[in-house]
Amino acid sequence: MSAQAKELVRAHLAHAGGEQEMTLEQREFYRERIKEKLQARDAVMVAHYYTDPEIQALAEETGGCVADSLEMARFGKEHPASTLIVAGVRFMGETAKILSPEKRVFMPTLEATCSLDIGCPEDEFAAFCEQHPDRTVVVYANTSAAVKARADWVVTSSIAVELIEYLDQRGEKILWAPDQHLGAYVRDKTGADVLCWDGACIVHEEFKARGVEDLKAAHPGAAVLVHPESPASVVAIADVVGSTSQLIKAATEMPNDTFIVATDKGIFYKMQQLAPEKTFIEAPTAGSGATCRSCAHCPWMAMNGLENTLAVLQDENGCGQEIFVDPDLARRAMVPLDRMLDFGKSLKR
Numbered sequence: 001m002s003a004q005a006k007e008l009v010r011a012h013l014a015h016a017g018g019e020q021e022m023t024l025e026q027r028e029f030y031r032e033r034i035k036e037k038l039q040a041r042d043a044v045m046v047a048h049y050y051t052d053p054e055i056q057a058l059a060e061e062t063g064g065c066v067a068d069s070l071e072m073a074r075f076g077k078e079h080p081a082s083t084l085i086v087a088g089v090r091f092m093g094e095t096a097k098i099l100s101p102e103k104r105v106f107m108p109t110l111e112a113t114c115s116l117d118i119g120c121p122e123d124e125f126a127a128f129c130e131q132h133p134d135r136t137v138v139v140y141a142n143t144s145a146a147v148k149a150r151a152d153w154v155v156t157s158s159i160a161v162e163l164i165e166y167l168d169q170r171g172e173k174i175l176w177a178p179d180q181h182l183g184a185y186v187r188d189k190t191g192a193d194v195l196c197w198d199g200a201c202i203v204h205e206e207f208k209a210r211g212v213e214d215l216k217a218a219h220p221g222a223a224v225l226v227h228p229e230s231p232a233s234v235v236a237i238a239d240v241v242g243s244t245s246q247l248i249k250a251a252t253e254m255p256n257d258t259f260i261v262a263t264d265k266g267i268f269y270k271m272q273q274l275a276p277e278k279t280f281i282e283a284p285t286a287g288s289g290a291t292c293r294s295c296a297h298c299p300w301m302a303m304n305g306l307e308n309t310l311a312v313l314q315d316e317n318g319c320g321q322e323i324f325v326d327p328d329l330a331r332r333a334m335v336p337l338d339r340m341l342d343f344g345k346s347l348k349r
């Protein structure tokens, strides 16, 4: 974890402390004001599965969406509202702005970033690409607009295996960035020639195979659901490996009544909503001696709160939390993003 990432985590923890102390009445007050302001400003909330349950519930109740990053991008582009409130992390806000340049896009805080994005600076990435000019550049959605603009394809975890399979069948060699675990997973699944950047997600990288195995022994009927940003040792013991949407689908469709889930615990909101009779257990991120057995919650996703969402809606200029993307950069990033959306659509047909 970089020094910058650590600093942002500390900033988040200081911030989160205040909001957690809110009373139920105060929370209700914020929720009602946010609903009014969304209407008044012709705005809609687009929230990720990893945000806090309260934020996801608010997005649902107000006609917005709770989704993975691919679906968030689609929803924001297609929704008629003139303003998007993107509750997620910065690359999601940037993607929304690139796809909907005519809309105003705000985030509860622009400080909400992602270790994968931070760990893949534009200049270093460009140099890496230049060293491998024979490779097709595929970047994960968790990257800056500048890195996307350098890519041939953008991809999310929900269609990563299918896209790499498709490119492999065309005889293309792949340069993959930034998540090394997801890159290794798609390489193993497809047999394609995939050269990986060495980024990682600070949340998923912490899951421990030994801890998952211990939990499995204690719950023999449980199925293990794993996001492919997790280390290979954890992926190897999964019953299902998939994106957030795919894991939610598995949780609702599989016959098991208990699931051990190795991804951000924000996803439990949707899993419990869709399968209330089932039990979901957080996969451990630390050994038995640790004080925190599972800390599987993205510190940046957790920065999306009621207070900063309302503050942004109350101020005409969104308290400075508006997303702007340089038009030339947006135009270049749009090319691989459009390819991703079209490819995703072709899979649904």
Ligand code: SF4
Binding pocket: 050, 089, 113, 114, 115, 116, 142, 201, 202, 203, 204, 264, 298, 299, 300, 301
């Ligand atoms: S959970 Fe990981 S990949 Fe997702 S936003 Fe947080 S740091 Fe990035």
